[in-house]
Amino acid sequence: MPPIAQPLCCGPHWKGTMVRNILILGGITEAYALASALVDCPGVRVISSLAGRTGTPRLPAGEVRIGGFGGPEGLAGYLAAQKIAAVVDCTHPFASRMGWNAAAGCAVAGVPLLRLERPAWRRQDGDLWDEVDDWQQAVAVVANHSRRVLLAVGRQELAPFATLERPWFLIRSVEPPDPMPPFPQAEILLARGPFTLADEHALLTGQRIDTIVCKNSGGPTDAKLTAARALGIRVVIRNRPRRPETATAATVTEALYWLGYQRGV
Template sequence: MPADPFRLLILGGTTEAARLAAAALERWPPDRLGLITSQAGRIAPLRPPPGALRVGGFGGAAGLAAYLRDQAIDALIDATHPFAAVISQNAAEACRQAGIARLMLIRPAWRAAPGDRWTEVADMAAAAVALRQESRRVFLTTGPGALPAFSNLSDIWFLVRLFQPPATPLPLAQHAEIVARPPFTVESEDALLRQHRIDTLVSKNSGGPTEAKLTAARAAGIRVVMVARPAAPAGERVATVAAALDWLDARLQEPASERGRST
């Protein structure tokens, strides 16, 4: 009797997660790999990832561990956003409880290049402090959850870029908002900076394909306040989809009795 398909859960919501799902399903047929992608659902995807999709939270680490057991998941790949610290910590604990293998697919962070004017800070509170002295017109690309950190800066005007229209008014005294999704070009980012006379860009160090804003800021001599990533949980990690596929291939080669067991 043939073995049941290897069951993989991808925690997604990123470009890398969608690429991983597509590549895995192209490489392995359904009788070898059963793949589910889970997304938090805070931002509606432009297109659903390949394969089965689950939307919504799990109810913390215990809820995720129960889901892993109920769905007979053999392994989990955490391909969430580098700033999704709570989700990643919950995934680490859930996989420990369920006794299954876990891999983190973490895109490389951006690094300052010659000509950059970066002020690197530890968190959003520190970013707000860094704006107080010399910034007057600030481009915020941090996402809506970070905005309360800047709510007391009433003498600064903010341009806020969001992926979807906000459900409630933004907690900023002076601001304008634009709704747009990547990809962005250097030319369009440069035009935006000039149109709004931006003197400072605030960004999470997310890495990935939205670095056009950093290139435009460098060319214009604009200061960048760069917020460092939260620490990722301990565990095996890779930086590319290709490396994640290699890890998955190794798991698929294991005997069915050893599938996905954490080591």
């Protein structure tokens, strides 16, 4: 991905004297930190957009809108109507449709776009990783190698695993799956991270887990990977989907620099 660009000083809806409207496409923790930092900047109106998948979302600082835009065209219309000067795409690394929509919508509206994305986790010495590009590949791995699996893939992506008679799955999810796919052998563990290393160690040993299935989300919530490494547990980890080429920042500080509110990074 291209590195962060020059600090941004202009855009079709930014003339340098008026209030500057910045749209954050929310999804990851850094979106909250960016919104909090921007509300304190003089002359900035910050609007965060949430997809609205969870019933009681945590709300960021500043203004919030909830729900889809209606594809790239809908987003382009929103950017023009709200006179948005810049967009920061802070959606989850696996929310790639929104990423492509953001690139297309911003191109149509002529609005600069920054992607704020935490680096992916990298395999370390001692890791027993199977990297897969889709869930069918993950299903094949666990069908052949696993007896007791911690499934941490999100409640909307469980269905491919429910086709298996074995292994047994411990499905960890923030909210209950709805509908719950018809797993022959599974239990649900409702829990919201971040989890400590001690939590993960206790869960993996207590439940005699031999395989974890997860996404390469990146970021600080990697305790399960550290615990798996120490315990010699297999990790079936899904690689990130491709996203459009855009200016990219890895941290909130870099994003503030791109927006012109932070000196040097």
